Amino acid sequence: MILARVAGTIVATRKDPRLEGFKLLIIKPVAPDGKEESGYVIAVDTVQAGSGDLVIMVSGSSARMADGCKDKPVDASIVAIVDTVSLDTQKKK
């Protein structure tokens, strides 16, 4: 699982029928220290995350275990909205 920040939404009318009713978000992976990493991912939102939220994304076949994603063509799901991240290395700053 990785941390990511919600960067936007995706709207698609023509899609696999099993994806109907899902909210799709564009998310940008971030390192635990807050630095943004390269690339974007489209993920299914199962926790009603909003723009700018720090979230946890599950990828691969485990993404289908998220709430309501069983047997859906999904390989990235947002499964939690992060409240706090604590790093033991914060003393270095």
Add this chain to the structure above:
Amino acid sequence: MQIGRVIGRVWATCKDPNLETQRMLIVQPLTVELEPTGKQLVCLDAVGAGAGELIYWCRGKEASFPFLPAEVPTEATVVGIIDRLDVRRKK
């Protein structure tokens, strides 16, 4: 499975129902020389690992097997705490 070190924790109130009561740890993957390698990631905890501990973690769908029969959506789980590591090195 890969070696790693627990370097932090994540708290989330709003999450998947199957993730409730699960601890989430930030893990830095390590080489056998215990040098950091690769990106830090969020892992669930199946063994009660704590801050700074040397652990090994499992990737992929198998990462959810420690929590069966619950179908926990995770693709990285801490499945063991390392007591000792013996590696033969070429001279």
